[in-house]
Amino acid sequence: MGVYGSCPILAATWAHQARVLEGVIWMGLLILLIIVGVGVAACVRQRAKASQRHRREAFTLEELRRLRNRGTVTPDEHDTLRNRIVIDLQQTVHCDR
Numbered sequence: 200m201g202v203y204g205s206c207p208i209l210a211a212t213w214a215h216q217a218r219v220l221e222g223v224i225w226m227g228l229l230i231l232l233i234i235v236g237v238g239v240a241a242c243v244r245q246r247a248k249a250s251q252r253h254r255r256e257a258f259t260l261e262e263l264r265r266l267r268n269r270g271t272v273t274p275d276e277h278d279t280l281r282n283r284i285v286i287d288l289q290q291t292v293h294c295d296r
Contacts, residue, residue: 249291259284 260281267277 263272263277263280263284266272267274272280
């Protein structure tokens with residue numbers, strides 16, 4: 200005699216429920232893993248975009264210095280544009296936090 204006595208139907212029901220529960224647990228773990236993976240991918244993508252933005256801003260500041268040195272923009276225009284770039288960069292950094 201088994202654990203369930205002489206009732207094979209009850210034994211089969213418990214075995215079936217155990218398999219279903221095991222399947223539900225594995226599906227839950229798979230769904231959790233997918234959610235974590237998507238979250239990590241989103242963070243990596245956001246940091247990559249922020250890094251590209253910062254590189255573009257640095258290039259813009261460098262180009263702005265070249266324009267000033269060549270005399271294409273006046274020192275006042277240079278200061279105004281530089282301040283705009285710095286403010287935009289600060290807002291970008293605050294939004295990324």
